[in-house]
């Protein structure tokens with residue numbers, strides 16, 4: 551696992567010096583992250599790198615995961631969809647199921663942190679302030695247009711937190727507590743994103759019987775309707791009428807997403823007669839995902855709703871041309887026709903993919919710009935700095951934290 555000094559060639563000595571200074575200022579404080587899954591999805595992806603790096607900077611950081619059964623995660627997935635503005639029937643019984651599991655977690659999860667950092671709605675009910683601790687609610691969802699019923703329910707908990715953090719300016723809500731805008735990030739030195747030798751990339755393609763004889767279009771995502779994998783297949787089929795190409799849909803399940811299996815079946819059904827569609831299940835295989843992203847000619851993220859879309863940063867970091875929906879945090883990452891192409895429909899996606907496949911120099915330029923944009927804005931070093939400043943600010947009434 552990469553040490554903090556290894557980031558110096560990428561981001562410069564001064565950035566790392568600042569992080570070390572911030573780490574010193576946080577000595578003695580325990581930061582406790584709480585979420586609902588140790589693996590799968592963007593939150594776990596970020597925490598798996600954020601926690602060890604904070605520790606390396608001298609910040610005593612813990613990560614606890616709440617427990618829940620199928621019913622509970624069925625309800626929280628409904629909340630997730632409803633908060634993204636999708637129509638969902640949320641019943642009184644759903645609220646009861648949520649509260650019942652939350653009570654069990656309140657009884658079993660010791661909230662000992664000086665700062666308790668709660669991610670997303672699943673563990674939100676844990677809030678129980680002690681005399682001297684601070685609570686942050688970190689919302690990773692695009693809540694710019696939420697179902698009122700779901701949002702009002704969450705508000706009863708949110709108001710008891712000290713602060714809330716959102717990923718993009720559009721997601722902020724009218725709240726009686728302080729709120730911060732902090733975008734997610736990727737770790738450039740993790741297995742998911744580090745440089746790979748060409749032999750490794752070729753070996754992964756060989757393992758999955760994917761030949762390099764025609765351009766590769768790829769979407770990496772959990773099998774979730776909000777990621778629109780069926781729409782990706784439709785866009786690919788439209789491209790294929792003009793350009794012989796192949797499609798990789800790689801995804802796995804997250805413990806807190808019970809819909810994955812059903813969506814996977816729909817995708818398999820849609821793809822069953824086309825040998826050029828490769829559906830791969832690789833939940834915990836960062837190197838292989840890295841290799842597939844690097845082997846691709848175009849990366850797609852055709853989400854219907856998206857919190858941030860780490861997969862877009864991952865692709866751009868690899869200087870890949872990306873076609874992605876203009877939703878959630880994606881337009882923070884893709885400036886249309888500069889660091890990728892934004893789309894609004896299946897037809898738009900297929901048009902953009904065709905354009906990139908037939909203009910390699912243009913595609914390369916977008917990819918290079920995308921890498922630079924991610925380097926300047928979405929690497930974990932920026933994220934660490936903002937989180938540590940946030941932690942310090944919780945103990946300061948004023949907005950300025952004096953470091954020297």
Ligand code: UDP
Pocket residue numbers: 590591592593595742770771772800801802803831832833834835836839857858859860861862864
């Ligand atoms: N991911 C993965 N395996 C999969 C599907 C996704 O490791 O089968 C990773 C992906 O590379 C990214 C994260 O999970 O790092 C997904 O984060 P994103 O923000 O794109 O979406 P989320 O799943 O949080 O909605």
